[in-house]
Amino acid sequence: MKDNNELPTSTGTCKFCGQSRIIKTVGEVTQQEADEIATDECDCEEAKKHHNRECKIKKANEWAKLRFENTPNVLQIFSIAFRDVTNHDVESVTIKEGDWTHKVFLNSDGYLTVKSGKKVDEEVDFA
Numbered sequence: 001m002k003d004n005n006e007l008p009t010s011t012g013t014c015k016f017c018g019q020s021r022i023i024k025t026v027g028e029v030t031q032q033e034a035d036e037i038a039t040d041e042c043d044c045e046e047a048k049k050h051h052n053r054e055c056k057i058k059k060a061n062e063w064a065k066l067r068f069e070n071t072p073n074v075l076q077i078f079s080i081a082f083r084d085v086t087n088h089d090v091e092s093v094t095i096k097e098g099d100w101t102h103k104v105f106l107n108s109d110g111y112l113t114v115k116s117g118k119k120v121d122e123e124v125d126f127a
Contacts, residue, residue, distance in 0.1 A: 012038025016046035056112040057082045063114075071097070078104070078114075086112055 007024040012034035014021075023037045039047050064078040074097050081093035081104040092105035099119045107113045 010034045012036070014039045014042035014044060014047055016050065017042060017044035019044065053086045056086050060112050060114070068097075078102075082112060 007026060008028075009022050010025050010029055011020055012023050012031075013019070015035060016039065019038075019042060021038050021041065023034060023041065025034070025037070029037070040051060060082040061079055064075055064082075068075040068078065074095070077095055081095065084090045085093060085104050085106060088106075092103055095102045095104070101117050101119065103115045105113055105115070
């Protein structure tokens with residue numbers, strides 16, 4: 001007798017190693033979605049690296065949403081910078097926003113890092 005509470009299944013393939021797996025889904029999923037789920041669940045080294053990169057980007061985007069919620073254009077630039085730096089498309093990105101300068105880069109431990117500094121001008125006149 002079949003259990004009516006059982007989730008429907010689909011077959012997905014890891015995009016890195018090609019391993020197929022049966023995945024449980026909630027409702028219908030496209031083949032692309034099934035493959036993404038299979039990749040997320042795969043234990044191959046490349047899938048683990050991919051998952052690690054995606055986690056870094058997600059955490060960084062959550063931070064940026066809190067910090068730049070009132071400036072959606074800056075938030076969008078950060079989101080692109082996080083992905084490009086994490087995927088090693090660029091070494092770093094510098095973003096200037098008002099008096100602030102932010103540098104997005106991977107530090108020596110491989111952590112996605114944002115270093116921020118505020119421009120402070122000091123002028124002293126002596127007569």
